[in-house]
Amino acid sequence: MFGLFKKKSEREMLEEQYRKLTEExxxxxxxxxxxxxxxxxxxxxxxxxxxxxxN
Incomplete structure (x- = not known):
C-alpha cells in the first residue's frame, strides 16, 4: 500500500514493455x-x- 504512488524506474518500465511484447x-x-x-x-x-x- 505504501508503494501505491511510487514511480516505476525506466528499467522496470522497459521490462514490463518487453514482457507484454513477447506475450503478444x-x-x-x-x-x-x-x-x-x-x-x-x-x-x-x-x-x-x-x-x-x-551497462
Whole structure:
C-alpha cells in the first residue's frame, strides 16, 4: 500500500514493455506469423535498450 504512488524506474518500465511484447508475439504466432515476427523484433529492440541501460 505504501508503494501505491511510487514511480516505476525506466528499467522496470522497459521490462514490463518487453514482457507484454513477447506475450503478444506468442499469441500471434498461432494466427499471424508476420505480425508475430514484428512483435518479436520490437521486443528485441526493447531488450537492447535494457542491456544498454545496465551497462
Amino acid at each position: 508475439s506468442f499469441k500471434l504466432s498461432t494466427t499471424n506469423r508476420s505480425k508475430s515476427d514484428a512483435k518479436a523484433a520490437e521486443a528485441e529492440e526493447v531488450m537492447k535498450k535494457l542491456e544498454a541501460l545496465s
